[in-house]
Amino acid sequence: MSLRELLKSIPEPILVIAHRNTDFDGYASLLLIDKALRDLNKSSIVLASPEGVSKSVRDLLEKFNIPQKNIVESPDKLHLRPTSCIIVDTSSLSQIEDFVKIVKNVEHLVWIDHHSIRVSNSLQIRNMYIIADRNATSTCEIILRELPELVDSLDVELSILSLAAILVDSRRLAKASSTTFQILSKIVKNIENIYEKIISSIFQRDMPFDEKMARIKGMLRTEAYRFNNNILCISHVSAHEASLARLLLDAGCDIAVVVSEHEKEFRIIARSRIDIISMAELCQKVASKYMGQGGGHDKAGAAAIPKTQDLRLRRLMREVLRTVSEMLNQRLRKVRAR
Numbered sequence: 001m002s003l004r005e006l007l008k009s010i011p012e013p014i015l016v017i018a019h020r021n022t023d024f025d026g027y028a029s030l031l032l033i034d035k036a037l038r039d040l041n042k043s044s045i046v047l048a049s050p051e052g053v054s055k056s057v058r059d060l061l062e063k064f065n066i067p068q069k070n071i072v073e074s075p076d077k078l079h080l081r082p083t084s085c086i087i088v089d090t091s092s093l094s095q096i097e098d099f100v101k102i103v104k105n106v107e108h109l110v111w112i113d114h115h116s117i118r119v120s121n122s123l124q125i126r127n128m129y130i131i132a133d134r135n136a137t138s139t140c141e142i143i144l145r146e147l148p149e150l151v152d153s154l155d156v157e158l159s160i161l162s163l164a165a166i167l168v169d170s171r172r173l174a175k176a177s178s179t180t181f182q183i184l185s186k187i188v189k190n191i192e193n194i195y196e197k198i199i200s201s202i203f204q205r206d207m208p209f210d211e212k213m214a215r216i217k218g219m220l221r222t223e224a225y226r227f228n229n230n231i232l233c234i235s236h237v238s239a240h241e242a243s244l245a246r247l248l249l250d251a252g253c254d255i256a257v258v259v260s261e262h263e264k265e266f267r268i269i270a271r272s273r274i275d276i277i278s279m280a281e282l283c284q285k286v287a288s289k290y291m292g293q294g295g296g297h298d299k300a301g302a303a304a305i306p307k308t309q310d311l312r313l314r315r316l317m318r319e320v321l322r323t324v325s326e327m328l329n330q331r332l333r334k335v336r337a338r
């Protein structure tokens, strides 16, 4: 069955939901499906986004004076029982949080995503249709490709959002197909006069002052160590750890470790661009020495360590360096400014 036939066949009320902290692709997909359903004369539709839409989406809407659509952020605000549900831009049910119990009770489920979808065994829905295409740049692209009549009738708002969704999720077209460009060419036709403004609104976002300060202080405190032709950087901040870690990698560090002190715990964020040691293992090893928890995957790890009397930030940073040195089985040489 085509997506159009599916949308036509499912009974109302219909819940359309995207992953929590909904990004451009999720939000644009919600609105595209909403429009497609309305074009098919459906009217009992509820859009949902657990925890609401992300800050970057809200900023873009504000820049172009686009009011945010009515979106339900938690299941207790839902005043009807949906018979059908459409999940967009979500690869696993854990991303829709408390809405899971509502989704489990619908009779028809359509699930559209550009990742491989992990369907849990607990989901027993008689009419379930999955459209998962890992080759597509975004959920938006799948929807617009499957519904060509929709792409020809996009207004300015949907064009801006679809453009943002495709550019961001394709990593600025690092991933794309001829279909992507065909769709983009139609989208851009509607917004040619504001194209540059849209691009700078998406990619040159003003950074909040506290994040700027965290990054600058973090850079001033950075220590660098060399092993072979690789550089490990370590620093500490009190917030925006991940932002600083990303900045350090961008600056040329192969491994970036950021330690932070919070009210009840220390946190470690570790990022890597190389395969020599696993960041998950590093975080897990350091955390286990202080009764903490650590994990993640090879290139991104995190740990949380409960505060104790004698544990200090400096000591934790030294422990990270010692553990890296042990895992590499070699000494780290400090990089000096002169």
Ligand SMILES: [Mn+2]
Pocket (backbone or CB within 6 Å): 025, 026, 089, 114, 138, 139, 169
């Ligand atoms: Mn997406």
